[in-house]
Amino acid sequence: MAVATGNSFASRFGVHIAVLVFVAIWTIPTLGILVSSLRDKNQIIASGWWNSFSSSTQTEAGRLPAASTQVEKDGKFVLQGNIFGDGAARNISAFGVKSAAPTQYPAGTTADLGDGVTLLLNADGSFVMASPKAFEGDRGQRIYYASSAPPKFTTDNYKTVLFSEGIGRSFMNSLTVTIPATVIPILIAAFAAYALAWMRFPGRALLIAVIIGLLVVPLQMSLIPLLKLYNGVGSFFGMPSKTYLGIWLAHTGFGLPFAIYLLRSYIAGLPREIMESARIDGASDFEIFVKIVLPLSFPVLASFAIFQFLWVWNDLLVAMVFLGTEADQIVLTAKLNALLGSRGGDWEILTTSAFVTIIVPLIVFFSLQRYFVRGLLAGSVKGG
Amino acid sequence: MAAQIFSAIFVIIVGVGGCVAYFWGANKLVDLIFPSRGVAGAAAIDNLRRQGLVRPWLFVGPAMIILTIYLIYPVVETLRLSFLDRGGINFVGLANYEWAFGDREFRNSILNNIIWLAVVPAACTFLGLIIAVLTDKIWWGTIAKSLIFLPLAISFVGASVIWKFIYEYRGEGQTQIGILNAVIQHFGGQPQVWISLPFWNNFFLMVILIWIQTGFAMVILSSALRGIPEETLEAAVIDGANPFQIFWKIMVPQIWGTIAVVWTTITILVLKVFDIVLTMTNGQWNSQVLANLMFDWMFRGGGDFGRGATIAIIIMIAVIPIMVWNIRQANKETGGH
Numbered sequence: 001m002a003v004a005t006g007n008s009f010a011s012r013f014g015v016h017i018a019v020l021v022f023v024a025i026w027t028i029p030t031l032g033i034l035v036s037s038l039r040d041k042n043q044i045i046a047s048g049w050w051n052s053f054s055s056s057t058q059t060e061a062g063r064l065p066a067a068s069t070q071v072e073k074d075g076k077f078v079l080q081g082n083i084f085g086d087g088a089a090r091n092i093s094a095f096g097v098k099s100a101a102p103t104q105y106p107a108g109t110t111a112d113l114g115d116g117v118t119l120l121l122n123a124d125g126s127f128v129m130a131s132p133k134a135f136e137g138d139r140g141q142r143i144y145y146a147s148s149a150p151p152k153f154t155t156d157n158y159k160t161v162l163f164s165e166g167i168g169r170s171f172m173n174s175l176t177v178t179i180p181a182t183v184i185p186i187l188i189a190a191f192a193a194y195a196l197a198w199m200r201f202p203g204r205a206l207l208i209a210v211i212i213g214l215l216v217v218p219l220q221m222s223l224i225p226l227l228k229l230y231n232g233v234g235s236f237f238g239m240p241s242k243t244y245l246g247i248w249l250a251h252t253g254f255g256l257p258f259a260i261y262l263l264r265s266y267i268a269g270l271p272r273e274i275m276e277s278a279r280i281d282g283a284s285d286f287e288i289f290v291k292i293v294l295p296l297s298f299p300v301l302a303s304f305a306i307f308q309f310l311w312v313w314n315d316l317l318v319a320m321v322f323l324g325t326e327a328d329q330i331v332l333t334a335k336l337n338a339l340l341g342s343r344g345g346d347w348e349i350l351t352t353s354a355f356v357t358i359i360v361p362l363i364v365f366f367s368l369q370r371y372f373v374r375g376l377l378a379g380s381v382k383g384g
Numbered sequence: 385m386a387a388q389i390f391s392a393i394f395v396i397i398v399g400v401g402g403c404v405a406y407f408w409g410a411n412k413l414v415d416l417i418f419p420s421r422g423v424a425g426a427a428a429i430d431n432l433r434r435q436g437l438v439r440p441w442l443f444v445g446p447a448m449i450i451l452t453i454y455l456i457y458p459v460v461e462t463l464r465l466s467f468l469d470r471g472g473i474n475f476v477g478l479a480n481y482e483w484a485f486g487d488r489e490f491r492n493s494i495l496n497n498i499i500w501l502a503v504v505p506a507a508c509t510f511l512g513l514i515i516a517v518l519t520d521k522i523w524w525g526t527i528a529k530s531l532i533f534l535p536l537a538i539s540f541v542g543a544s545v546i547w548k549f550i551y552e553y554r555g556e557g558q559t560q561i562g563i564l565n566a567v568i569q570h571f572g573g574q575p576q577v578w579i580s581l582p583f584w585n586n587f588f589l590m591v592i593l594i595w596i597q598t599g600f601a602m603v604i605l606s607s608a609l610r611g612i613p614e615e616t617l618e619a620a621v622i623d624g625a626n627p628f629q630i631f632w633k634i635m636v637p638q639i640w641g642t643i644a645v646v647w648t649t650i651t652i653l654v655l656k657v658f659d660i661v662l663t664m665t666n667g668q669w670n671s672q673v674l675a676n677l678m679f680d681w682m683f684r685g686g687g688d689f690g691r692g693a694t695i696a697i698i699i700m701i702a703v704i705p706i707m708v709w710n711i712r713q714a715n716k717e718t719g720g721h
Contacts, residue, residue, distance in 0.1 A: 011627075253450050
């Protein structure tokens with residue numbers, strides 16, 4: 001496939017540009033949540049994440065000091081100070097005293113608030129408020145201002161979601177579901193695959209056909225009967241119907257057709273001579289399987305393990321049907337879905353939680369991509 | 385939580401240990417009942433034959449039991465339930481099916497599913513093919529492919545959050561933090577609430593699945609393209625074919641089988657699409673699809689198993705042609721073995 005189709009400079013340049021555009025479209029979405037998850041939560045809503053390296057302008061509200069700090073100067077009562085306290089290097093562009101018009105006056109101008117009261121707010125946050133009459137009350141004047149803040153990156157969002165939003169706990173729940181649900185099907189499928197590939201028995205062809213048929217049976221077909229079954233078994237034994245054991249077995253069941261299909265086609269392709277010479281040496285099927293087939297099948301076992309791991313980790317449907325929604329059972333995907341409802345506009349929570357849920361698959365994916373692609377190529381009839 | 389981790393580790397040990405013990409023990413048992421060593425010739429041969437009859441079933445037994453409980457029995461049971469009422473007790477004939485085809489939401493879901501089926505597999509296959517061809521020609525193609533492939537590892541829920549952030553809407557004139565509206569506003573357009581735009585919102589949801597699945601199509605098709613013999617392409621170049629002719633008349637016909645596999649795989653996935661719709665709109669604004677509607681009816685008002693099962697059957701019916709085709713295809717391939 002190395003044949004170049006059109007070798008002119010222009011067409012090669014075009015190919016580079018086209019691929020660059022595709023790569024940009026495919027990576028920018030993920031980059032968006034990664035960058036956002038590291039930004040200060042006020043800045044996330046103040047400017048687009050693509051501007052996160054430049055200063056962001058945001059409108060904030062504050063309160064001037066109470067009347068007790070006033071001083072009398074030239075017959076006027078004056079409140080003076082800096083709304084940022086000290087230290088913060090922010091730049092105010094405009095201010096106002098009504099929430100409907102938070103940027104009514106440019107910074108550095110003196111606003112007339114009526115009754116002779118004036119307010120001056122400078123770009124650096126220092127203010128002077130003056131009035132012919134004494135200020136009263138222990139709550140200061142409400143003030144709104146648009147300020148630009150330098151870019152601020154933080155890991156606070158991660159601390160928040162992991163420890164107070166329950167994502168940390170869900171992470172453990174996801175691991176609890178995923179690891180057994182990945183390990184258990186492997187052996188069961190491997191034995192079945194060996195039998196279907198190398199042992200002769202009546203009904204074998206039918207079994208293979210059934211398994212290929214089951215590959216594409218929609219999960220939806222299984223949900224209601226299994227839900228009923230689990231409820232029945234649960235109430236019969238007086239146990240809760242939503243348990244980790246239940247979901248491990250469910251994922252095992254749903255993963256088996258693909259596992260058997262993938263392993264069978266690989267094991268069937270192992271060289272016949274090895275099996276036959278072992279058999280002549282007096283090895284039983286069991287010995288052949290354990291000593292020869294299993295070690296030789298390592299690559300395909302790894303492929304399946306990665307598939308099943310990603311599938312179970314990313315699953316939402318099975319988890320929502322067979323696991324509860326309490327903190328001790330809710331998995332990451334279900335938790336993220338719940339947060340979308342309860343924390344709808346809180347993008348610092350959502351982007352960070354989303355990144356926590358996708359980080360494990362991304363690591364698995366990048367470190368084991370070779371096996372993943374091999375499994376994909378071998379078993380592309382299942383898909384998802 | 386410690387108990388939970390402990391129980392998970394315990395289950396791995398018990399599960400794996402149990403499997404090993406079963407296979408090893410059952411195998412030993414067969415050897416004991418039908419001994420083939422240390423008995424007279426004729427009896428040994430007889431016993432070997434009996435072993436050969438029993439052993440395959442010991443190997444496939446556990447898998448068959450699990451498949452029967454988790455897939456085969458449910459298929460039959462779901463079919464039965466689709467003729468029963470909401471609690472799964474009284475026979476109601478075809479009432480659930482009649483309800484379905486008269487229900488506005490169901491018909492909307494069918495229509496949306498058809499649009500999904502028409503758009504997503506085609507878009508993924510087409511984009512995947514284009515990217516596979518283009519990346520094959522440049523030195524950084526592998527990196528590009530990795531990056532385009534990456535969304536395949538992301539869960540549908542995660543992808544939904546990612547895209548919801550892209551579609552985020554703020555009132556006109558405000559700073560847009562969703563990149564799509566920011567771009568539109570930058571060029572003087574009107575920001576929109578993309579996921580509630582009637583009809584078009586379906587396409588904004590489809591984009592998510594296309595974004596995820598294009599990498600899949602790309603990898604499969606890329607490997608198929610590599611399998612095209614160099615000579616055919618060289619011959620075409622020598623004959624003066626232009627790049628488009630080579631693509632459409634030489635490459636595409638040769639990988640037709642693979643294109644069909646990719647297409648059907650994504651088709652099945654589309655029929656089952658649930659997470660994206662649930663998390664983005666939950667079927668509001670006429671964006672409902674069958675899989676989400678089915679989930680909805682499983683729990684709506686305490687759950688209506690009859691209607692839920694009926695919707696599942698409709699999805700199943702759509703899958704059956706692909707299933708038959710797969711089995712035929714597999715029979716052809718394994719016929720010799």
